[in-house]
Amino acid sequence: MNVRDALLRGKRRPRNLGGGSPTVFRGDGYEFVELRAYVPGDDVRRIDWAATARANALQTRVVLEDVALTLGCVLDESGSMRIGRTRPLLEAAREAQAAWFGVCRPEDRAVRALDDAIVPAKGERGRLSALVASAASRQDFDLDASLATARAALPRGTALLAIGDWFDLDARHDGVLIDLAGRFDCTALVARDPWYDGLPLRGLVRLRGAEGGGARAYVGERERVAYARAVRERERTVLERFERAGWRTGILDESDGAQSLARAFGVAEP
Amino acid sequence: MSFEHPLRLVLAAAITVAAAFLYDRLTARKTSNDLVYSNVPFFVESVQPRAWIPAALRAAFVAAALFLGIALTGLRLSLPLPSNAGQVFILLDTSGSMSATDVDPTRAQAALAAARAFIEATPAGTKVGIIAFSSSASLVQPLTADRDLAIAALQNVPEPDGATAIGDALALAAQNLPAAGHRVVVLITDGVNNRGTDPNEVAAYLGAHHVPVYTVGIGTNSGGTIPGTDEEATIDEDALRGYAQVSGGTYARAEDATQLRDALARLGGVVAIERRDVDLTAPLAFAGAALLAGVFLTGLGLGRYP
Numbered sequence: 001m002n003v004r005d006a007l008l009r010g011k012r013r014p015r016n017l018g019g020g021s022p023t024v025f026r027g028d029g030y031e032f033v034e035l036r037a038y039v040p041g042d043d044v045r046r047i048d049w050a051a052t053a054r055a056n057a058l059q060t061r062v063v064l065e066d067v068a069l070t071l072g073c074v075l076d077e078s079g080s081m082r083i084g085r086t087r088p089l090l091e092a093a094r095e096a097q098a099a100w101f102g103v104c105r106p107e108d109r110a111v112r113a114l115d116d117a118i119v120p121a122k123g124e125r126g127r128l129s130a131l132v133a134s135a136a137s138r139q140d141f142d143l144d145a146s147l148a149t150a151r152a153a154l155p156r157g158t159a160l161l162a163i164g165d166w167f168d169l170d171a172r173h174d175g176v177l178i179d180l181a182g183r184f185d186c187t188a189l190v191a192r193d194p195w196y197d198g199l200p201l202r203g204l205v206r207l208r209g210a211e212g213g214g215a216r217a218y219v220g221e222r223e224r225v226a227y228a229r230a231v232r233e234r235e236r237t238v239l240e241r242f243e244r245a246g247w248r249t250g251i252l253d254e255s256d257g258a259q260s261l262a263r264a265f266g267v268a269e270p
Numbered sequence: 271m272s273f274e275h276p277l278r279l280v281l282a283a284a285i286t287v288a289a290a291f292l293y294d295r296l297t298a299r300k301t302s303n304d305l306v307y308s309n310v311p312f313f314v315e316s317v318q319p320r321a322w323i324p325a326a327l328r329a330a331f332v333a334a335a336l337f338l339g340i341a342l343t344g345l346r347l348s349l350p351l352p353s354n355a356g357q358v359f360i361l362l363d364t365s366g367s368m369s370a371t372d373v374d375p376t377r378a379q380a381a382l383a384a385a386r387a388f389i390e391a392t393p394a395g396t397k398v399g400i401i402a403f404s405s406s407a408s409l410v411q412p413l414t415a416d417r418d419l420a421i422a423a424l425q426n427v428p429e430p431d432g433a434t435a436i437g438d439a440l441a442l443a444a445q446n447l448p449a450a451g452h453r454v455v456v457l458i459t460d461g462v463n464n465r466g467t468d469p470n471e472v473a474a475y476l477g478a479h480h481v482p483v484y485t486v487g488i489g490t491n492s493g494g495t496i497p498g499t500d501e502e503a504t505i506d507e508d509a510l511r512g513y514a515q516v517s518g519g520t521y522a523r524a525e526d527a528t529q530l531r532d533a534l535a536r537l538g539g540v541v542a543i544e545r546r547d548v549d550l551t552a553p554l555a556f557a558g559a560a561l562l563a564g565v566f567l568t569g570l571g572l573g574r575y576p
Contacts, residue, residue: 080308167309193308201305203572204324206297209310216297217319218572230316 004103006265007069007159007185033062069108072154072184073097076164076191078141079211084254085194093163095257096189099270100161113150113160143168147176151183160184161261163252165191166238174245181246187264188242189252193231199224272547274344282339289335293328323572331565337558345550353544354395356452357413359443360385361436363459363488365404368430370460372490373526378430380527381458381488388456388534389420393542399446400424403439404432405465412446434459436513437467440483444476452544453481456537457513458530460489462506469513477517484519484540485510486533490526 035051038058051059075097081090101110141164150160160180166188180186199219207215217223235251242249250264262270273279307313362385368378389398398420400411411423436459447453455476463469473483487505511521522537524530 083306083308165308167312199305204327204569205319206304207310207313208304208306210306210308213310215310215314215319215321216324217314217317217321218323219317219319223317223319226317227313230312234312234316 001267002103003100003261003265003267003270004069004105006267007103035059035061069104070155070158071101071104071108071110072113072150072158072160073100073111074113074146074150074160074162074164076141076143076166078164080165080167081141081191083194083210085200086254089165089191089194089252089254092252092254092257092260093189093191096163096252096261097161097257099258099261102270111154113146113153143173144176147173147180151176151180154184156183158184159187161187161189163189163191165193169238169241171241174241177242177245177247185248186242186246187248187250189250189260189264190235190238190242191252192235192254194254195227196231196235199227271348272346274346276343278343279340282336282343285339286332286336290328290332293331297324297328327565327569327572330561334558334561334565337554337561341551341554341558345554346547347550348545349548350543350545351548352393352542353452353546354393354542356392356396356454356541356544357399357447358392358396358454358456358541359399359401359413359447360388361401361403361407361439361443361455361457361459362410362427363404363434363436363457363461364402364428364430364432365434365459365461366431367434367461367489370489373488373524373530376430377460377488378427380530382424382427383527384524384530384534385458386421386424387531388538389417389424391535391538392417396541399443400427401439401442401446402427403435403442404428404430406435407439407442407466409442409446413448433465434461434463435466436461436463437469437472438465440469440472440476440513441467444472444479444481447481449479452541454537454541455481455483455517455519456534457483457485457510458488458534459485459510460487460505462504463509469509470516473513473517481517482519482540483513483517484537485514485521486530486537487521487523488530 035048036059038047038052038060042060046061046063048059048061051061075093077090077093081093082088084091097112104110143164143166147162150158150162154160177186202219202224205217205219207217219227239249239251248264250260252260258270262268313319362378362381364378368376368381370377373380385400392398394417395415397413397415398411398417399409399413400420400423402408402410408428410426411420414420436457439457440455443455447455476483487507487510489505505523507521507523513519514521522533524533
C-alpha cells in the first residue's frame with residue numbers, strides 16, 4: 001500500500017465529490033473508450049458480443065475506470081523554508097512534493113497552486129493535462145492567496161497536499177481550512193522546526209530572520225527551555241488546527257521529505 | 271570639577287562615538303554564533319530572550335571608551351574624603367552671659383560638656399586646639415593630636431566673666447592654625463561681639479584661606495539676665511550666621527544641652543571629612559581598561575566577540 005492506494009481507498013475522501021474529474025485510466029468503469037481484440041486475461045464481462053459477431057473474433061470493450069486522481073500541492077517556498085539544521089527545509093518539502101506527484105499515473109493530473117495561479121507540476125508537463133502557467137520558485141509565500149487559488153481553481157475531489165511551516169496560520173484561517181476539507185481530500189505537512197530538539201547556540205546570539213529582521217539576544221538555559229516549550233506548543237497548535245478542520249496531518253522532517261509524506265498517510269512508502 | 275586639558279574633551283567625545291560605531295560594526299559581522307531563524311518575531315515573543323545583556327555589554331564598551339577618553343583630559347574633582355589630618359580650634363565663649371541657666375546647668379557648663387563630646391568624637395589623628403574668649407581671647411590649648419590632653423585642657427577654661435571679643439578669638443585661631451591642610455574653626459557663643467576686632471573681617475580672612483568657621487549659638491530667646499547684672503543674655507543670630515557664611519561654614523542654634531551636643535556631633539563629621547581635589551586620570555584609565563577587558567572577556571565567554 002502506498003499513498004495513492006491510501007487516497008483511493010477513500011477513507012478520507014470528501015463528502016461532496018460532485019461530478020468528479022475526467023479520467024483516461026483504462027479499467028473497470030463505464031465510459032467507453034475503444035473496442036479492441038480480446039487478449040487473454042481480459043474480463044469476459046467486457047466482451048462485446050455484437051462486435052465479436054461482426055468481426056468474427058472476440059472483441060473487448062475498453063472503458064474508463066473512475067479512479068483517476070487530481071493531485072494538487074501548495075508549497076511554501078518562502079525564506080523561512082530555506083533554513084534547516086543540516087539542509088534547507090525546502091529540500092525536504094520538495095522531496096515530499098516529488099513523492100506526492102510521483103504517485104501519479106498517466107491518467108492522473110498534478111498541479112501546483114501558487115498565489116495567483118495553478119500550474120502543472122514540474123516534470124509532469126506533457127503527460128498530464130493541466131493548466132499552463134509559469135511555475136517560478138517564490139521567495140515570499142502568501143498563505144491566504146495560495147489557499148484561495150487552490151479553492152478556486154482545483155476541481156472538487158482533488159487530493160490537496162499543503163506543505164509549509166505555517167507561521168502565519170491562525171484562527172482566521174479556520175473557515176478556509178474547513179471549506180477546503182469539504183471540497184478536497186486535504187493533507188497538511190507541517191515543517192518541523194529545525195531546532196525542535198534544542199537550539200544549537202548558547203550565549204550572545206545574533207538572530208537573523210530568514211525573511212528579514214533580526215535581534216541580538218542572550219540565550220541561556222532559561223531561553224533554551226522556553227524555546228523548546230514554545231516550538232512544541234506551536235507545532236501542536238498547528239496540527240490541531242488542521243485536524244479540527246478535517247485535514248490529514250503529518251510532520252515534515254528535514255531529513256526525509258518522502259518518508260514524511262508516507263508517514264502522514266500511515267504507509268511505509270510513498 | 272576641572273580639566274587639565276579641556277580641549278581633549280573633544281577627543282574624548284570622538285573616541286566615544288568611534289567606539290560605539292566600532293562596536294556596532296564588530297557585532298554586525300557574521301560569526302559562528304549567528305542563528306538564522308525562520309521567524310524572529312515568534313522567537314522573541316515566545317522565548318523573551320534577555321536582550322538587556324548584549325545591550326549592557328554595548329553600554330559597558332562605550333562607557334569604557336568614555337572613561338579612557340576623559341582620562342586623557344586630566345579630570346580633577348573636588349571630593350569629600352575621609353580625613354584624620356584635620357585641625358580644629360574650638361572657640362569657647364566665657365563671657366559673663368555664659369553663666370545664664372536657661373541651658374542646664376549653665377550655658378558655660380553645657381558648652382564644656384559638648385566640647386568634650388566633640389573632642390572625643392573626632393577621628394584619631396585630628397589635632398584639636400581650644401581658645402577661650404571673653405573680653406579678650408586666650409589660647410587654652412594649642413593644636414594637639416592628643417585627645418586626652420585636649421579634654422584635660424577644658425578644665426583650664428576660665429569661669430564666665432567679662433565681655434565678648436569674638437573677633438579676637440577668631441584672630442587668635444587664625445594665628446595658631448597652620449597655613450595649609452584641613453582646618454576648621456568651631457565657635458560656641460551666646461553673645462554679641464562687643465569688644466576687640468571686627469569678627470566679620472576675620473571670618474572673611476579665614477574663609478579666603480579655606481578655613482570655614484562653624485558657629486553655634488547657645489541659649490534661649492528668653493535667656494533672662496546675666497546673673498549678678500541687669501544685662502540681658504541675647505544672641506545675635508544674624509551676626510553668627512554671617513560669620514559662618516563669609517567663611518564657608520554653617521550656623522546652628524542650640525537651646526539646650528542636647529541640641530548643643532547634637533550640633534557639635536554634626537560638626538564632628540565636618541572635621542572627619544575633607545574636601546580635596548582628586549586627579550581622576552589614573553582611576554578613570556584603570557576603570558576604562560578594566561571595563562574594556564571585562565567586556566571582551568564576557569563577550570568571549572558568552573560566545574561573541576566583543
